[in-house]
Every structure is written in C-alpha cells, then in structure tokens.
Amino acid sequence: MSDPVLGLVSLAAIFAGILTGYPMAFTFIFVSLVFGYMGMGDRVVGLMQYQFFSLMRNTTLAAIPLFLFMGFVLERSGLMDRMFRALRLLLGRLRGSLYLIVLLVATLFAAATGIVGASVTVLGVMAAPIMRETGYNTRLSAGAIGAGGTLGILIPPSILLIVMGPVVGVPVSDLFTAAIVPGLVLATTYIVYTLVRSYMNPELGPPLTSQELSETSFGEKMLELLLGIVPVMVVICFTLGVIIAGIATPTDAAACGALASLVLAIAYRRMTWKSFKQCVFQTLLLSSMIMFLLGAANFFGAVFSRLGSADLLTEYLLSLSLPPTVMLLIILFIVFLLGSPLEWIPIVLVIVPIFLPTMVEMGYDPLWFSILVAVTLQTSWLTPPMALSAYFLKGVVPEWKMGDIYLGMTQFVFLQLLVVLALVMFPQIVLWLPNALQ
Amino acid sequence: MGMSEASERRLRRATEFLDIPGRIVGKAAAWLIVPMIGALVYEVVARYGFNSPTMWAYDATFMLYGALFMLGAAYTLGQDRHVRADFLFNVLPPRWQGVIDGVMILFLFFPAMFFFTEATFIYARTSWMQGERIPTSPMMPIIYPLKAVMPITGALLLVQGVSELLKSCYCIAANRPFRDGGVDV
Amino acid sequence: KAQDKTYDLNIQTAVPNSSLYFKLVEEFGKSLEDMSGGRLKVNVLPDGAEVAAFEILDAVSNGVVNAGYCWPHYWSGKNSAFVLFSNVPASTGMDQQSLMSWYYAGEGFDLYQELLQEVMNLDVVSFPMEPMGPDPLGWFAKPFESMDEFRSLKYRAPPGIAGQTYNAMGVPAVAMPGSELVPAAQRGTIDAAEWIGPADDRNLGLSKIWNYYYLQGLHQQTDVGELLINKSFFEGLPDDLKAMIRTAVLANAMQTQATNLRENSLAVKEYEEGGIHVLDTPDEYYQMFIDAQNEIIKKYLDENAFFARVYKSQEDFAKLVYPYHSRVQKLHSEVVQGAEKVRQGQQ
Ligand code: NA
Ligand code: NA
Numbered sequence: 001m002s003d004p005v006l007g008l009v010s011l012a013a014i015f016a017g018i019l020t021g022y023p024m025a026f027t028f029i030f031v032s033l034v035f036g037y038m039g040m041g042d043r044v045v046g047l048m049q050y051q052f053f054s055l056m057r058n059t060t061l062a063a064i065p066l067f068l069f070m071g072f073v074l075e076r077s078g079l080m081d082r083m084f085r086a087l088r089l090l091l092g093r094l095r096g097s098l099y100l101i102v103l104l105v106a107t108l109f110a111a112a113t114g115i116v117g118a119s120v121t122v123l124g125v126m127a128a129p130i131m132r133e134t135g136y137n138t139r140l141s142a143g144a145i146g147a148g149g150t151l152g153i154l155i156p157p158s159i160l161l162i163v164m165g166p167v168v169g170v171p172v173s174d175l176f177t178a179a180i181v182p183g184l185v186l187a188t189t190y191i192v193y194t195l196v197r198s199y200m201n202p203e204l205g206p207p208l209t210s211q212e213l214s215e216t217s218f219g220e221k222m223l224e225l226l227l228g229i230v231p232v233m234v235v236i237c238f239t240l241g242v243i244i245a246g247i248a249t250p251t252d253a254a255a256c257g258a259l260a261s262l263v264l265a266i267a268y269r270r271m272t273w274k275s276f277k278q279c280v281f282q283t284l285l286l287s288s289m290i291m292f293l294l295g296a297a298n299f300f301g302a303v304f305s306r307l308g309s310a311d312l313l314t315e316y317l318l319s320l321s322l323p324p325t326v327m328l329l330i331i332l333f334i335v336f337l338l339g340s341p342l343e344w345i346p347i348v349l350v351i352v353p354i355f356l357p358t359m360v361e362m363g364y365d366p367l368w369f370s371i372l373v374a375v376t377l378q379t380s381w382l383t384p385p386m387a388l389s390a391y392f393l394k395g396v397v398p399e400w401k402m403g404d405i406y407l408g409m410t411q412f413v414f415l416q417l418l419v420v421l422a423l424v425m426f427p428q429i430v431l432w433l434p435n436a437l438q
Numbered sequence: 439m440g441m442s443e444a445s446e447r448r449l450r451r452a453t454e455f456l457d458i459p460g461r462i463v464g465k466a467a468a469w470l471i472v473p474m475i476g477a478l479v480y481e482v483v484a485r486y487g488f489n490s491p492t493m494w495a496y497d498a499t500f501m502l503y504g505a506l507f508m509l510g511a512a513y514t515l516g517q518d519r520h521v522r523a524d525f526l527f528n529v530l531p532p533r534w535q536g537v538i539d540g541v542m543i544l545f546l547f548f549p550a551m552f553f554f555t556e557a558t559f560i561y562a563r564t565s566w567m568q569g570e571r572i573p574t575s576p577m578m579p580i581i582y583p584l585k586a587v588m589p590i591t592g593a594l595l596l597v598q599g600v601s602e603l604l605k606s607c608y609c610i611a612a613n614r615p616f617r618d619g620g621v622d623v
Numbered sequence: 624k625a626q627d628k629t630y631d632l633n634i635q636t637a638v639p640n641s642s643l644y645f646k647l648v649e650e651f652g653k654s655l656e657d658m659s660g661g662r663l664k665v666n667v668l669p670d671g672a673e674v675a676a677f678e679i680l681d682a683v684s685n686g687v688v689n690a691g692y693c694w695p696h697y698w699s700g701k702n703s704a705f706v707l708f709s710n711v712p713a714s715t716g717m718d719q720q721s722l723m724s725w726y727y728a729g730e731g732f733d734l735y736q737e738l739l740q741e742v743m744n745l746d747v748v749s750f751p752m753e754p755m756g757p758d759p760l761g762w763f764a765k766p767f768e769s770m771d772e773f774r775s776l777k778y779r780a781p782p783g784i785a786g787q788t789y790n791a792m793g794v795p796a797v798a799m800p801g802s803e804l805v806p807a808a809q810r811g812t813i814d815a816a817e818w819i820g821p822a823d824d825r826n827l828g829l830s831k832i833w834n835y836y837y838l839q840g841l842h843q844q845t846d847v848g849e850l851l852i853n854k855s856f857f858e859g860l861p862d863d864l865k866a867m868i869r870t871a872v873l874a875n876a877m878q879t880q881a882t883n884l885r886e887n888s889l890a891v892k893e894y895e896e897g898g899i900h901v902l903d904t905p906d907e908y909y910q911m912f913i914d915a916q917n918e919i920i921k922k923y924l925d926e927n928a929f930f931a932r933v934y935k936s937q938e939d940f941a942k943l944v945y946p947y948h949s950r951v952q953k954l955h956s957e958v959v960q961g962a963e964k965v966r967q968g969q970q
Contacts (some may be wrong), residue, residue, distance in 0.1 A: 020526075021535075022546065023522050025521070029551075030546045030547070046557075046682060047687065049557055049588070056504030056507075057500045057572070059499050059503075059800055061503075065507065066474065163671075165828070166826045167641065169640070169826055170826070172826070173829075176809070252478050254478075255477075255478030281465060284507075285513070285519045287510065288510035289514055353669060394521050489777065493798060496800075497798070571703075574677065575782050576786025578699070
C-alpha cells in the first residue's frame with residue numbers, strides 16, 4: 001500500500017474507532033502508531049514524543065486550566081448561574097436571550113485570547129447548566145457554544161494568524177487588522193441565526209413566562225442587576241480587559257481572573273473548602289481530558305500529513321487548468337475538506353504553501369486570500385472526525401449526546417461557509433479596514 | 439450470567455486498589471494550579487507594578503501546567519472522563535459496553551500505552567543523561583524532570599488500564615454499569 | 624549500480640516559507656539536484672511541518688528526518704558549548720567574518736563535529752552554511768538615549784546567555800514566546816523586542832506597531848544557519864555526492880552573505896521610507912554588555928570543560944586575527960563612511 005492510500009485508510013480507521021465509543025484520545029494514539037509505523041517505521045514514536053512535549057511546554061495553552069479554574073469557581077459558587085438568570089430576567093420576553101448572551105461573551109473572549117480550547121470549555125461550564133435547565137434546545141445550544149468558542153482563532157489576537165503570517169509572507173499585524181470585520185460578521189451571523197430561529201420557534205430558546213415576569217418587581221430586577229450581574233461582569237471584564245489593555249498576556253490574565261473570582265466567591269460567602277477542592281479537581285479532570293486529546297489529535301495530524309495524502313490531493317487539483325475563480329473555490333473546498341481529519345496547524349504549515357504560489361500567480365491578494373483560508377479553517381474545529389470543539393464541549397457537558405452536538409455544530413458550519421462565500425463575493429469586507437488604516 | 443456478592447466485593451476491592459496510584463498522583467497534581475496562579479499573579483504585579491518582570495514565572499508556568507494535565511490523565515481515565523463519542527455506545531446495554539471497553543483496552547489501549555511509555559521513557563532518559571536544559575528561556579532551567587513526567591504518565595495509565603479492564607469485566611458479568619454515575623472528587 | 628541509485632534528502636528547517644533563509648535553503652537543494660543530475664532529491668520543509676524547531680537535532684540523529692536546518696545555539700540546552708558555534712559571546716572578540724574563518728580555515732569545524740559526535744554521541748554531521756549575523760537590537764516603542772532609559776523599557780529578550788546578560792545589565796528582560804509577541808506589542812505589554820533581522824522582520828509586522836529600530840546589538844552579533852545531516856545516511860552516500868554536498872554548502876555560504884547584505888539593506892531602506900526611525904545604539908551599551916557578559920560566562924567556563932576549550936580556541940583565534948582584522952575593519956568602515964560623506968557633500 002502506498003503512503004497516501006495508507007493515509008486514507010487511517011482516516012477510515014479513525015472514524016471506526018470513534019464510532020466504538022471508546023475514549024478517543026487513546027484511539028487516536030493507537031491508530032497513529034499503527035499507520036505511522038506502516039508508513040515510516042519506528043521513527044513514528046519520535047513524532048509522538050515531540051507532539052506531546054511541545055504541548056507540555058506551551059505557555060499560551062497554559063491559559064486553559066487557568067480559565068477553566070476561573071469558570072469552575074464562578075460556577076460552583078453559584079455566581080454564574082445567578083448572573084445568567086439575572087441577564088435573562090432583564091431580557092425578559094426576548095426569545096433565545098441566552099444564545100445572545102453566550103455569543104456576546106464568546107466574542108469578548110475571542111477578542112482577548114487567541115486559542116479555542118479555553119472559550120469552548122469555559123462557556124460550556126458556565127452557560128450549559130442554565131441552558132439545560134431553562135429548556136433551551138440542545139443542538140442549538142451546543143452549536144452556539146462550540147462555534148462561538150472557535151471565534152477565538154479568527155478575531156485577533158489569533159494564534160492561527162500568527163502562524164500563518166510568516167507562511168504567506170504577510171505581516172501578522174496586517175492579518176490581525178483584516179480579520180476583525182470578518183470575525184464580527186461571523187459573530188453577528190451566529191447571533192442573528194439563533195435569534196431568528198428562536199423567534200420562529202420559541203421552544204428553541206424559551207423566554208420568561210408572563211408568570212415569571214410578573215413575579216419579579218422592577219426593584220427586585222434592579223437589585224439583581226446590582227448584586228447578581230455587576231460583580232461577575234466586573235471580574236470577567238477585568239480579566240479580559242487587562243489583556244486588551246496590555247497589562248497582561250492571556251495566560252497572565254487567566255491567573256489574575258482565577259484569583260479575582262476566588263476573592264469574589266469568598267466575599268459572597270459562596271466558597272467552602274469542599275467546593276474549592278471540587279474546583280481544583282474538576283479543573284484537573286477537564287484539563288487532562290482536553291490536553292491529552294489535543295496531544296493525541298496533533299499526533300494523528302503529524303502522521304497523516306507525513307503520509308502525504310493531503311499533499312497529493314492538493315497537487316492533483318492544482319495540476320488541473322481551471323479558471324481562477326473555480327480554482328479559488330476548489331482550494332477553499334480542499335481546506336474545508338482537510339479540516340475534517342486535520343487540525344489547522346498542518347494545513348497552514350504544509351498545505352497552504354503548496355497552493356499559495358498558484359493563487360498569487362492568478363493575481364489574488366495574499367492578505368484577502370489568507371483571511372479566506374482562516375475563516376474556512378474555523379470549520380476544522382467543528383467537522384468530525386477531529387471536531388475538537390465538539391469533544392471539548394462533550395467533556396464539559398457529558399449530559400449532551402455527541403450526536404446532538406455534531407448536529408448542532410453542522411448548522412454553524414453552514415453559516416461559516418456562507419460567510420466564506422460572502423467574503424469571496426465582497427472582498428471589501430476583508431480589505432476595507434486595512435485600507436482605511438493605511 | 440451474574441456475579442455473586444462475594445466476587446463483586448473482591449473485584450471492587452481490586453479496582454479500588456488499582457485506582458490508588460492514579461488517584462493519588464492525579465489529585466496531588468491538581469493542586470499545581472495554585473502555585474501556577476501565584477507565579478503568574480506575582481509576575482503581573484512585578485512587571486506592571488514595578489517594571490521588573492521575573493525571569494522564572496513563564497518557566498514555572500509551563501512546567502506546572504505540563505505536569506498538571508499529564509499526571510492527571512490516569513485519574514481522568516479512572517473517572518471515565520476522557521471523551522467518548524457515545525451515539526452508539528450509550529444505547530447499548532451495559533454488558534455490550536463492557537465488551538467494547540474490554541476489547542479496546544486489551545487490543546488498543548494496552549499496546550498504545552505500552553509504546554507511549556517505552557518511547558517517552560527513552561526520550562526522558564536521554565534528556566536526563568544530557569542534563570538537558572530548555573534553551574527557549576533566559577534562565578535555561580533543567581527540563582528532564584518535565585520530560586520524565588511523560589513515562590510516569592504512561593505507567594500510571596497502564597496500571598489504571600488494568601483497573602478499567604476489571605471494571606469492564608464487571609459490566610459484562612453483571613450487565614450493570616460499574617459506576618453509579620456522578621464523579622467522585 | 625551505485626551510480627544510478629537516487630537518495631532523498633528531507634531537510635526539516637526551522638524557518639517559515641516566506642523567510643529569506645528558507646529560500647536560500649531551497650536554492651541549496653535545487654543546486655544539489657542539478658549537480659547530481661537528479662540522484663539527490665531534496666525536499667525542503669518549513670518550520671513545524673514535521674518536527675518543531677527545537678526538536679530538529681534529535682530528529683536528525685534518530686532519523687525521523689534525515690536532514691535539518693537550524694542554528695547551533697538552539698541546542699545549548701543539551702550542552703552549553705553549542706551556543707559558541709553560532710551565537711558567539713561578544714566577549715570572545717569574534718565577529719561574523721572571524722567566525723566563518725575559524726570554522727573553515729581554523730579549528731571550528733572539527734570542534735563542532737567533536738561536540739556533536741563524541742561529546743553528545745549524536746548520529747549527526749553539521750555543516751555551518753548560512754552566515755546571517757548580526758541580529759539587530761530590535762524594535763522599540765520609543766527611542767532611548769542612555770542605558771538608564773533602556774532600563775525603563777520592558778524588553779522581550781532572547782533566551783539563554785543573551786537574556787541573562789540583559790538581566791544582569793538591569794534591563795527588564797521579559798521571557799515571552801515568539802507566538803505572543805505581536806499581541807503583546809500591540810497592547811503595550813512589552814515596550815521593545817528583538818526578532819530576526821530587517822528582511823525577515825517584515826513578516827511579523829512589528830514595524831507597523833513600533834517606529835524605532837535599532838540595528839546594533841551584541842546579544843547575537845554572529846549567527847550561522849547549519850545544515851544537519853544524519854551521519855549514517857551521509858556516510859552511506861557515494862563519495863561524489865558527499866563532495867557535492869560539501870561544495871554546495873560553501874557555495875550557499877557565499878550566496879547567503881551576498882543575499883543577506885542586499886535584502887536587509889533593501890528592507891531598511893523600505894522602513895526608513897515608511898517613516899521608521901533607524902537609530903544608533905548608545906555607545907555606552909557596548910562596553911556594558913561585554914562586561915556583563917564576561918561575568919555571566921565565568922560560570923559556564925567553570926562548569927563545562929568543553930565550553931572552556933572552544934571559548935579558548937575562539938579567543939585565540941580572535942587574538943590571532945586582531946592585528947590584521949582590526950585594521951581591515953577600520954578600512955572597511957572608512958570606505959563606507961567616507962564615500963557617504965562625499966555623497967552628502969555633493970547634495
Ligand atoms: Na482571538
Ligand atoms: Na475537524
């Protein structure tokens with residue numbers, strides 16, 4: 001069997017492994033070892049060592065356990081629940097108000113950090129309980145959290161754009177500027193989608209009942225606003241604000257936020273020694289789940305890209321002589337397709353350089369093209385078998401069925417592809433801000 | 439096929455015993471989050487407040503975080519918190535879930551973790567013999583203790599795997615889930 | 624027949640596609656393929672494609688990839704002596720030209736193979752290939768006229784001995800991974816940062832964030848990109864192919880020197896036209912840096928006998944070339960400056 005064929009078979013093995021329902025981190029490691037061994041001999045263990053170790057020494061990703069701990073403190077102390085209830089109360093009859101809140105928080109999170117794992121899991125910890133309790137639609141909730149969480153790698157700062165800059169030869173700072181508007185367009189699309197669907201079918205995001213509304217007086221609402229919303233909002237805005245204000249890097253700020261939420265929870269007398277211990281241990285369980293899975297997925301990505309199926313497919317399609325627009329759409333389709341088994345890293349490092357020269361030759365603006373690739377790549381977090389956003393979310397909210405999570409994410413993948421098409425048709429969405437700032 | 443109370447007791451005692459290493463190491467590693475917060479808050483205050491950033495906070499951060507999530511992997515397995523895609527798995531009766539888990543542990547988990555442990559052991563040993571330091575930091579602290587975390591993680595996972603195998607045998611014999619649900623923390 | 628056999632050389636580099644140095648490695652590969660009539664097939668991989676930068680040495684030694692392109696000081700965590708083979712402490716007195724002379728006409732090449740193969744027991748041969756020093760002091764949010772002013776700036780420092788030296792000089796040296804540089808710079812978490820060099824710095828875009836660029840710094844006044852090849856693989860090659868590799872390395876060294884000067888100069892011109900202030904580092908910086916580094920180096924000289932041996936070899940070499948080199952340096956400087964004065968006068 002030739003290596004590229006081996007790559008395709010390994011993909012089938014990954015799918016089969018996931019279907020068994022066995023913890024997928026171990027499935028990924030096993031499949032990568034077997035197919036890596038067939039393709040490159042015992043050198044495959046080298047790839048495994050490097051992938052895991054480079055994860056272990058990554059200070060940027062160290063923000064994940066810290067943000068998780070912060071999320072748990074706010075959740076265990078009941079402060080988060082209280083805040084969401086209060087916000088929902090304020091938004092009263094608006095159908096799907098929790099979607100709106102989740103997506104706004106996700107956008108704020110995305111503007112502060114450049115990684116995905118943190119926002120998906122923290123939003124899952126904080127928002128999923130109340131969404132379940134108030135009868136929100138599981139699929140739409142999961143999709144909103146998962147897709148909202150992936151905004152982090154598009155809206156600057158973005159680790160994806162930082163890696164992509166030197167690959168495409170466009171300054172990272174220009175990529176950041178160009179990604180702002182598309183990122184906000186995407187966030188707005190999600191919000192409009194969830195609100196319109198909730199408006200058409202109130203069961204997807206039930207508003208407060210008239211009874212619930214009449215039970216609370218205006219004064220009570222204001223009191224809740226003061227006590228329930230303001231302090232938690234202050235902690236969250238403080239944490240994300242110190243990043244944006246340049247006082248701290250995301251990892252620093254996550255630690256400060258963890259401390260601040262702890263202080264808040266103690267001030268509200270909502271933190272016992274027992275619940276503190278629970279926060280510590282829950283943080284461990286989730287961090288291990290996320291990071292071990294990420295290591296395993298990266299290992300598979302390294303093996304798969306080493307086997308060369310992705311290069312082969314890309315090179316074949318480039319060899320066809322097609323009109324520029326068709327070629328552009330085909331390239332974006334390849335990026336989308338490869339985002340299913342691969343994470344964004346091998347796609348940016350190995351695949352983008354293969355077709356970048358073709359695109360530049362055809363006269364496309366590298367800045368615009370890079371953003372198109374970046375937006376398309378967001379789907380890679382949501383498309384199985386390597387749908388890491390879905391898996392992180394499942395780890396945080398075990399009560400949600402994986403099938404529902406997948407189906408919820410699918411809706412948002414469609415939205416993302418629609419936005420990609422919009423960017424293809426109206427390049428000004430990408431280029432307007434960079435040109436205006438020049 | 440059922441299971442006598444006596445043999446169930448024996449089996450539960452055995453799994454409890456096998457769970458000990460993963461649980462102790464995992465719970466101990468969980469507390470690393472506290473010095474991690476401490477180091478970074480100190481760094482922010484020193485840098486922003488006094489314009490004198492530390493040379494060690496970032497090194498401490500990745501070392502604590504890297505050890506935290508790796509050393510917790512076995513405990514996480516013991517609590518069944520590594521993510522499963524459960525669309526088919528969950529509709530199966532406990533007995534069949536046990537069969538799947540048992541087969542996967544024997545033929546997939548054990549070989550994978552054996553090679554993981556062996557390879558990372560050699561990786562860490564080489565680093566230890568070189569007295570390796572990490573060149574990406576101004577302090578260049580020693581790095582082999584962090585690399586040694588990898589084979590320790592592998593070994594803990596292997597022990598935990600034996601316990602999980604017994605748990606899946608229970609599911610097969612009793613046709614009941616081994617855990618009553620809920621996470622024990 | 625041995626003559627018909629083809630060999631694949633997979634070079635995992637530590638540089639991204641758009642880097643000047645990536646293109647130079649590609650040119651190296653192309654000329655090898657041409658020279659060998661296709662018997663050597665060279666595949667050049669960008670940073671991280673298979674193995675991350677800091678893992679390249681081990682990966683080449685273990686045969687995960689059979690060749691790599693990186694910088695010797697990247698391995699200084701394994702043995703502190705590695706730093707001497709690319710990022711030579713200014714306190715030795717070696718500059719970029721002396722370093723290449725030490726390598727290919729002095730003891731350098733053999734000392735390096737000894738370190739790799741005998742001290743470290745690695746299955747690797749290394750060819751110092753791309754002289755690319757000096758690295759600039761870097762990008763600054765505001766200018767500084769004295770070292771006291773420098774000490775008020777949060778400076779993203781290079782790792783290792785260089786970072787320790789800045790720390791000893793009282794500069795608030797921030798240890799920050801390169802991946803966090805741009806957001807940290809945009810938001811003012813740091814006030815200054817060193818990166819690669821004028822041409823390659825364009826890709827990060829620090830010039831869009833900060834307006835002051837200092838080209839003269841001592842923390843990385845020499846730098847050499849090396850071609851690492853798995854030793855067993857290299858020795859298994861027919862003699863003519865080995866000779867082609869050696870020759871192509873030397874040719875590439877010449878090409879690097881040529882490309883480096885021109886491309887970096889073009890970049891600096893572009894920056895100045897774009898409103899960037901390219902400034903001179905204050906004079907007191909140099910002696911202060913060398914003094915601080917001398918102190919730091921003592922520990923390494925005491926702790927590592929091989930470090931001491933290489934350091935001594937470099938010091939001796941610097942001493943040997945000083946009487947000639949210093950005068951030629953003065954001549955170079957007079958030529959460059961004198962001609963500029965004439966041009967200024969004509970305007
Ligand atoms: Na972001
Ligand atoms: Na995917």
